[in-house]
Amino acid sequence: MKYQIECSVCSKSSPNLLTFRCPSCGQPLDVQLHYDFEAGKIRKRDYTVWRYAEFFPYVKKAEIITLGEGWTPLVKLSDNVYFKLESLNPTGSFKDRGSTILISALRKLVKKAGGYLSEDSSGNAGASIAAYAARAGLRAKIYVPENVSGPKFNQIQFYGAEVVKVSGSRSKVAEEAQKSEKGKFYVGHILHPLFRDGIRSLAYEIAEQLDWHVPEHIYLPVSAGTLLLGVINGFRHLAKSNVIETMPKIVACQTRQVSPLYHRFKNLHYAMPEKITSIADALVSVNPPLLDLMVKNLREADGDAVMVEEDEIFNAFIMLARKGFFVEPSSAVAYAAYNKQLKNKETSKDDSALIILTGTGLKTMLKPS
Ligand SMILES: Cc1ncc(COP(=O)(O)O)c(C=O)c1O
Protein backbone atom coordinates (compact mmCIF):
# COMPACT_ATOMS: atom_id res chain seq x y z
CA MET A 1 0.00 0.00 0.00
CA LYS A 2 1.38 3.42 -0.96
CA TYR A 3 -0.32 5.44 1.77
CA GLN A 4 -2.66 5.14 4.69
CA ILE A 5 -4.97 7.63 6.36
CA GLU A 6 -4.65 7.09 10.07
CA CYS A 7 -5.40 8.69 13.42
CA SER A 8 -2.69 11.06 14.67
CA VAL A 9 -3.23 9.75 18.22
CA CYS A 10 -4.34 6.09 18.25
CA SER A 11 -3.03 5.17 14.75
CA LYS A 12 -6.29 3.47 13.77
CA SER A 13 -6.58 3.58 10.01
CA SER A 14 -9.55 5.22 8.40
CA PRO A 15 -11.47 3.42 5.68
CA ASN A 16 -12.28 6.23 3.27
CA LEU A 17 -11.32 9.60 1.87
CA LEU A 18 -14.40 11.36 3.22
CA THR A 19 -13.57 10.86 6.89
CA PHE A 20 -12.16 13.82 8.78
CA ARG A 21 -11.99 12.46 12.35
CA CYS A 22 -10.76 9.16 13.76
CA PRO A 23 -13.74 6.80 13.78
CA SER A 24 -12.43 5.35 17.05
CA CYS A 25 -11.27 8.29 19.23
CA GLY A 26 -12.37 11.39 17.29
CA GLN A 27 -8.87 12.88 16.99
CA PRO A 28 -7.48 14.40 13.75
CA LEU A 29 -6.36 12.11 10.94
CA ASP A 30 -3.08 12.22 9.05
CA VAL A 31 -1.94 10.85 5.71
CA GLN A 32 1.01 8.47 6.16
CA LEU A 33 3.20 7.92 3.11
CA HIS A 34 4.80 4.55 2.56
CA TYR A 35 7.06 5.41 -0.34
CA ASP A 36 10.03 7.68 -1.02
CA PHE A 37 10.11 10.97 -2.85
CA GLU A 38 12.05 10.57 -6.08
CA ALA A 39 12.98 13.60 -8.17
CA GLY A 40 12.82 11.41 -11.27
CA LYS A 41 9.06 11.03 -10.80
CA ILE A 42 8.33 14.76 -11.07
CA ARG A 43 6.20 15.65 -14.13
CA LYS A 44 8.72 18.24 -15.28
CA ARG A 45 6.53 20.00 -17.85
CA ASP A 46 3.64 20.57 -15.50
CA TYR A 47 4.09 23.91 -13.74
CA THR A 48 1.44 23.39 -11.06
CA VAL A 49 1.09 21.41 -7.83
CA TRP A 50 0.39 18.44 -10.10
CA ARG A 51 4.03 18.12 -11.18
CA TYR A 52 4.09 16.13 -7.88
CA ALA A 53 1.01 14.05 -8.77
CA GLU A 54 2.96 10.84 -8.19
CA PHE A 55 3.22 11.75 -4.51
CA PHE A 56 -0.52 12.22 -4.03
CA PRO A 57 -1.54 8.66 -4.92
CA TYR A 58 -5.13 8.96 -3.72
CA VAL A 59 -5.95 11.26 -6.67
CA LYS A 60 -6.41 9.64 -10.07
CA LYS A 61 -4.74 11.70 -12.81
CA ALA A 62 -7.94 11.82 -14.90
CA GLU A 63 -9.77 13.35 -11.95
CA ILE A 64 -7.54 16.35 -11.30
CA ILE A 65 -9.37 19.66 -10.75
CA THR A 66 -6.92 22.51 -11.24
CA LEU A 67 -6.86 26.27 -11.61
CA GLY A 68 -3.10 26.31 -12.22
CA GLU A 69 -2.14 26.55 -8.53
CA GLY A 70 1.41 26.14 -7.26
CA TRP A 71 4.85 26.63 -8.83
CA THR A 72 4.72 30.14 -7.39
CA PRO A 73 7.76 32.42 -7.74
CA LEU A 74 10.60 32.11 -5.27
CA VAL A 75 12.27 35.51 -5.21
CA LYS A 76 15.66 36.36 -3.80
CA LEU A 77 15.47 39.49 -1.66
CA SER A 78 19.14 39.61 -0.73
CA ASP A 79 22.08 37.19 -0.52
CA ASN A 80 20.50 34.97 2.09
CA VAL A 81 16.81 35.90 2.14
CA TYR A 82 14.07 34.51 -0.09
CA PHE A 83 10.34 35.12 -0.39
CA LYS A 84 7.94 32.45 -1.62
CA LEU A 85 5.04 34.23 -3.27
CA GLU A 86 2.07 32.08 -2.30
CA SER A 87 0.01 35.25 -2.70
CA LEU A 88 0.11 34.58 -6.45
CA ASN A 89 -2.00 31.43 -6.32
CA PRO A 90 -5.29 31.51 -8.31
CA THR A 91 -7.50 32.71 -5.45
CA GLY A 92 -4.77 34.77 -3.79
CA SER A 93 -3.44 32.43 -1.11
CA PHE A 94 -1.63 29.17 -0.34
CA LYS A 95 -4.99 27.53 0.44
CA ASP A 96 -5.35 26.56 -3.23
CA ARG A 97 -2.80 23.80 -2.66
CA GLY A 98 -5.16 22.17 -0.18
CA SER A 99 -8.28 22.77 -2.24
CA THR A 100 -6.94 21.30 -5.49
CA ILE A 101 -5.90 18.07 -3.75
CA LEU A 102 -9.01 17.74 -1.60
CA ILE A 103 -11.58 18.51 -4.28
CA SER A 104 -9.82 16.42 -6.93
CA ALA A 105 -9.87 13.47 -4.51
CA LEU A 106 -13.53 13.86 -3.55
CA ARG A 107 -15.29 15.24 -6.63
CA LYS A 108 -16.40 11.93 -8.09
CA LEU A 109 -17.75 10.61 -4.79
CA VAL A 110 -19.70 13.81 -4.12
CA LYS A 111 -20.99 14.06 -7.71
CA LYS A 112 -22.12 10.44 -7.74
CA ALA A 113 -24.09 10.97 -4.54
CA GLY A 114 -25.67 14.13 -5.98
CA GLY A 115 -24.18 15.92 -2.99
CA TYR A 116 -22.64 19.28 -2.20
CA LEU A 117 -19.61 20.54 -0.25
CA SER A 118 -19.74 22.36 3.06
CA GLU A 119 -16.96 24.43 4.62
CA ASP A 120 -16.70 26.95 7.44
CA SER A 121 -14.56 30.01 6.70
CA SER A 122 -15.20 33.59 5.72
CA GLY A 123 -11.61 34.01 4.69
CA ASN A 124 -9.09 32.68 2.21
CA ALA A 125 -10.05 29.02 2.70
CA GLY A 126 -13.73 29.77 2.07
CA ALA A 127 -12.81 31.64 -1.11
CA SER A 128 -10.51 28.85 -2.26
CA ILE A 129 -12.99 26.01 -1.64
CA ALA A 130 -15.72 28.07 -3.38
CA ALA A 131 -13.47 28.53 -6.44
CA TYR A 132 -12.48 24.87 -6.73
CA ALA A 133 -16.09 23.78 -6.22
CA ALA A 134 -17.04 26.06 -9.11
CA ARG A 135 -14.25 24.59 -11.26
CA ALA A 136 -15.40 21.07 -10.35
CA GLY A 137 -19.05 21.78 -11.11
CA LEU A 138 -20.05 21.11 -7.50
CA ARG A 139 -22.34 23.11 -5.26
CA ALA A 140 -20.73 24.59 -2.16
CA LYS A 141 -22.26 25.95 1.02
CA ILE A 142 -19.86 28.16 2.96
CA TYR A 143 -20.79 28.80 6.60
CA VAL A 144 -19.61 32.20 7.86
CA PRO A 145 -19.92 34.27 11.04
CA GLU A 146 -22.92 36.62 11.03
CA ASN A 147 -20.89 39.83 11.04
CA VAL A 148 -18.77 38.87 8.02
CA SER A 149 -17.91 41.46 5.38
CA GLY A 150 -15.05 42.49 3.17
CA PRO A 151 -13.28 41.43 -0.01
CA LYS A 152 -12.92 37.72 0.90
CA PHE A 153 -16.65 37.44 1.56
CA ASN A 154 -17.38 39.11 -1.78
CA GLN A 155 -14.99 36.70 -3.48
CA ILE A 156 -16.81 33.67 -2.00
CA GLN A 157 -20.10 34.95 -3.38
CA PHE A 158 -18.74 35.78 -6.83
CA TYR A 159 -17.63 32.15 -7.19
CA GLY A 160 -21.29 31.24 -6.80
CA ALA A 161 -21.17 29.49 -3.42
CA GLU A 162 -24.21 29.56 -1.20
CA VAL A 163 -23.48 31.48 2.01
CA VAL A 164 -25.00 30.51 5.36
CA LYS A 165 -24.59 33.11 8.11
CA VAL A 166 -24.36 31.70 11.64
CA SER A 167 -24.66 33.78 14.79
CA GLY A 168 -22.49 33.02 17.83
CA SER A 169 -18.86 31.99 18.18
CA ARG A 170 -16.50 30.74 15.48
CA SER A 171 -16.85 27.19 16.83
CA LYS A 172 -20.63 27.47 16.44
CA VAL A 173 -20.04 28.23 12.74
CA ALA A 174 -17.93 25.07 12.43
CA GLU A 175 -20.57 23.05 14.28
CA GLU A 176 -23.29 24.16 11.86
CA ALA A 177 -21.12 23.38 8.85
CA GLN A 178 -20.54 19.85 10.18
CA LYS A 179 -24.19 19.15 11.07
CA SER A 180 -25.30 16.27 9.00
CA GLU A 181 -27.81 17.08 6.25
CA LYS A 182 -28.94 15.16 3.22
CA GLY A 183 -26.29 15.35 0.49
CA LYS A 184 -23.84 17.36 2.60
CA PHE A 185 -20.14 16.47 2.44
CA TYR A 186 -18.13 18.40 5.02
CA VAL A 187 -14.71 19.36 3.64
CA GLY A 188 -13.67 21.79 6.39
CA HIS A 189 -10.07 22.71 5.63
CA ILE A 190 -8.90 22.61 9.25
CA LEU A 191 -9.93 19.05 9.99
CA HIS A 192 -9.81 17.38 6.62
CA PRO A 193 -6.51 15.47 6.34
CA LEU A 194 -6.40 15.75 2.55
CA PHE A 195 -6.50 19.55 2.59
CA ARG A 196 -3.55 19.65 4.99
CA ASP A 197 -1.78 16.99 2.98
CA GLY A 198 -2.02 19.13 -0.18
CA ILE A 199 0.22 21.73 1.50
CA ARG A 200 3.08 19.19 1.32
CA SER A 201 3.54 20.33 -2.27
CA LEU A 202 4.87 23.66 -0.96
CA ALA A 203 7.85 21.97 0.69
CA TYR A 204 8.62 19.97 -2.46
CA GLU A 205 8.49 23.13 -4.52
CA ILE A 206 10.75 25.19 -2.26
CA ALA A 207 13.32 22.39 -2.26
CA GLU A 208 13.16 21.86 -6.03
CA GLN A 209 13.34 25.60 -6.81
CA LEU A 210 16.51 25.79 -4.69
CA ASP A 211 18.01 22.76 -6.39
CA TRP A 212 17.41 20.60 -3.29
CA HIS A 213 19.49 22.89 -1.04
CA VAL A 214 16.95 24.07 1.50
CA PRO A 215 17.35 27.31 3.47
CA GLU A 216 18.36 27.05 7.13
CA HIS A 217 15.19 28.77 8.38
CA ILE A 218 11.65 28.94 7.06
CA TYR A 219 9.25 31.50 8.57
CA LEU A 220 5.50 31.04 8.22
CA PRO A 221 2.37 32.46 9.87
CA VAL A 222 0.29 30.05 11.95
CA SER A 223 -3.38 30.08 12.87
CA ALA A 224 -5.21 26.74 12.52
CA GLY A 225 -1.93 25.02 11.62
CA THR A 226 -2.61 23.50 8.19
CA LEU A 227 0.28 25.42 6.60
CA LEU A 228 2.70 24.52 9.39
CA LEU A 229 1.80 20.82 9.47
CA GLY A 230 1.75 20.45 5.70
CA VAL A 231 5.16 22.10 5.29
CA ILE A 232 6.73 20.02 8.08
CA ASN A 233 5.35 16.82 6.55
CA GLY A 234 6.67 17.72 3.12
CA PHE A 235 10.20 18.45 4.32
CA ARG A 236 10.17 15.38 6.53
CA HIS A 237 9.25 13.26 3.53
CA LEU A 238 12.14 14.76 1.53
CA ALA A 239 14.59 14.23 4.40
CA LYS A 240 13.48 10.61 4.96
CA SER A 241 13.86 9.99 1.24
CA ASN A 242 17.42 11.43 1.37
CA VAL A 243 16.52 14.07 -1.21
CA ILE A 244 17.59 16.84 1.17
CA GLU A 245 20.40 16.52 3.69
CA THR A 246 18.85 18.30 6.65
CA MET A 247 15.46 19.64 7.68
CA PRO A 248 15.15 23.43 7.62
CA LYS A 249 14.30 24.99 10.97
CA ILE A 250 10.61 25.78 10.71
CA VAL A 251 9.67 28.94 12.61
CA ALA A 252 5.98 29.27 13.53
CA CYS A 253 5.00 32.95 13.67
CA GLN A 254 2.01 34.27 15.62
CA THR A 255 0.52 37.56 16.79
CA ARG A 256 0.48 38.48 20.48
CA GLN A 257 -3.34 38.30 20.45
CA VAL A 258 -3.56 34.89 18.78
CA SER A 259 -0.57 32.89 19.97
CA PRO A 260 -1.71 29.59 21.55
CA LEU A 261 1.02 27.63 19.78
CA TYR A 262 3.79 30.06 20.75
CA HIS A 263 2.73 29.91 24.40
CA ARG A 264 2.34 26.13 24.54
CA PHE A 265 5.64 25.61 22.71
CA LYS A 266 7.47 27.88 25.16
CA ASN A 267 5.60 26.40 28.16
CA LEU A 268 3.90 29.71 28.92
CA HIS A 269 0.32 30.45 29.91
CA TYR A 270 -1.85 31.86 27.10
CA ALA A 271 -4.69 34.23 27.97
CA MET A 272 -7.17 34.52 25.10
CA PRO A 273 -8.17 38.07 24.21
CA GLU A 274 -11.82 39.03 24.71
CA LYS A 275 -11.93 40.33 21.18
CA ILE A 276 -9.41 39.98 18.35
CA THR A 277 -8.49 43.36 16.93
CA SER A 278 -5.22 42.47 15.17
CA ILE A 279 -4.59 43.73 11.65
CA ALA A 280 -3.56 40.13 10.91
CA ASP A 281 -7.23 39.27 10.44
CA ALA A 282 -6.70 35.81 8.91
CA LEU A 283 -5.00 34.55 12.08
CA VAL A 284 -7.92 34.01 14.44
CA SER A 285 -7.61 30.46 15.86
CA VAL A 286 -7.35 31.10 19.60
CA ASN A 287 -8.20 27.48 20.38
CA PRO A 288 -7.10 25.47 17.34
CA PRO A 289 -8.25 21.83 17.17
CA LEU A 290 -4.82 20.86 15.79
CA LEU A 291 -2.82 22.46 18.63
CA ASP A 292 -1.53 19.19 20.14
CA LEU A 293 -0.53 17.96 16.72
CA MET A 294 1.25 21.25 15.97
CA VAL A 295 3.25 21.19 19.23
CA LYS A 296 4.25 17.56 18.71
CA ASN A 297 5.35 18.11 15.12
CA LEU A 298 7.15 21.40 15.75
CA ARG A 299 9.09 19.78 18.63
CA GLU A 300 9.95 16.66 16.64
CA ALA A 301 11.10 18.84 13.73
CA ASP A 302 13.26 20.91 16.11
CA GLY A 303 11.44 24.06 15.03
CA ASP A 304 10.87 27.33 16.85
CA ALA A 305 8.05 29.79 17.57
CA VAL A 306 8.02 33.59 17.58
CA MET A 307 5.36 36.05 18.69
CA VAL A 308 5.13 39.56 17.24
CA GLU A 309 3.42 42.79 18.27
CA GLU A 310 0.94 44.86 16.25
CA ASP A 311 3.44 47.62 15.44
CA GLU A 312 5.96 45.04 14.26
CA ILE A 313 3.34 43.52 11.92
CA PHE A 314 2.33 46.88 10.50
CA ASN A 315 5.97 47.90 9.96
CA ALA A 316 6.70 44.61 8.20
CA PHE A 317 3.58 45.02 6.02
CA ILE A 318 4.73 48.51 4.97
CA MET A 319 8.36 47.38 4.51
CA LEU A 320 7.21 44.58 2.22
CA ALA A 321 4.96 46.91 0.20
CA ARG A 322 7.80 49.44 -0.16
CA LYS A 323 9.92 46.68 -1.65
CA GLY A 324 7.08 45.86 -4.09
CA PHE A 325 5.57 42.88 -2.25
CA PHE A 326 1.90 43.60 -1.55
CA VAL A 327 0.67 40.94 0.85
CA GLU A 328 -2.00 40.79 3.51
CA PRO A 329 -1.02 41.81 7.05
CA SER A 330 -1.37 38.17 8.19
CA SER A 331 1.45 37.25 5.80
CA ALA A 332 3.57 40.14 7.07
CA VAL A 333 3.56 38.40 10.49
CA ALA A 334 6.23 36.00 9.18
CA TYR A 335 8.46 38.82 7.92
CA ALA A 336 7.96 40.68 11.19
CA ALA A 337 9.09 37.56 13.06
CA TYR A 338 12.20 37.24 10.91
CA ASN A 339 13.08 40.91 11.56
CA LYS A 340 12.49 40.39 15.28
CA GLN A 341 14.83 37.40 15.41
CA LEU A 342 17.48 39.38 13.53
CA LYS A 343 17.11 42.28 15.98
CA ASN A 344 17.30 39.93 18.98
CA LYS A 345 20.28 38.13 17.45
CA GLU A 346 18.37 34.85 17.45
CA THR A 347 19.33 34.59 13.81
CA SER A 348 21.91 36.35 11.69
CA LYS A 349 22.13 37.73 8.18
CA ASP A 350 24.59 34.89 7.48
CA ASP A 351 21.85 32.29 7.99
CA SER A 352 19.74 31.62 4.94
CA ALA A 353 16.04 32.27 5.46
CA LEU A 354 12.88 31.86 3.43
CA ILE A 355 9.68 33.69 4.32
CA ILE A 356 6.39 32.35 3.02
CA LEU A 357 4.19 35.22 1.84
CA THR A 358 0.86 33.46 2.20
CA GLY A 359 -1.79 35.83 0.85
CA THR A 360 -2.27 38.78 -1.50
CA GLY A 361 -2.57 42.36 -0.28
CA LEU A 362 -5.42 43.00 -2.72
CA LYS A 363 -7.89 41.57 -0.17
CA THR A 364 -6.72 43.73 2.72
CA MET A 365 -9.18 45.88 4.65
CA LEU A 366 -6.44 48.40 5.58
CA LYS A 367 -6.55 51.87 4.04
CA PRO A 368 -3.35 53.81 3.29
CA SER A 369 -2.90 56.80 5.57
C1 LIG B 1 -3.10 34.64 4.44
C2 LIG B 1 -3.02 33.57 5.49
N1 LIG B 1 -1.82 33.30 6.05
C3 LIG B 1 -1.70 32.34 6.99
C4 LIG B 1 -2.78 31.61 7.43
C5 LIG B 1 -2.58 30.57 8.51
O1 LIG B 1 -2.77 29.29 8.03
P1 LIG B 1 -3.25 28.12 9.00
O2 LIG B 1 -4.65 28.46 9.42
O3 LIG B 1 -3.16 26.92 8.16
O4 LIG B 1 -2.32 28.11 10.16
C6 LIG B 1 -4.04 31.85 6.88
C7 LIG B 1 -5.23 31.11 7.34
O5 LIG B 1 -6.34 31.50 7.13
C8 LIG B 1 -4.16 32.86 5.87
O6 LIG B 1 -5.35 33.13 5.30
Ligand SMILES: [Zn+2]
Ligand atom coordinates in the same frame (compact mmCIF):
# COMPACT_ATOMS: atom_id res chain seq x y z
ZN1 LIG C 1 -7.90 7.60 17.07
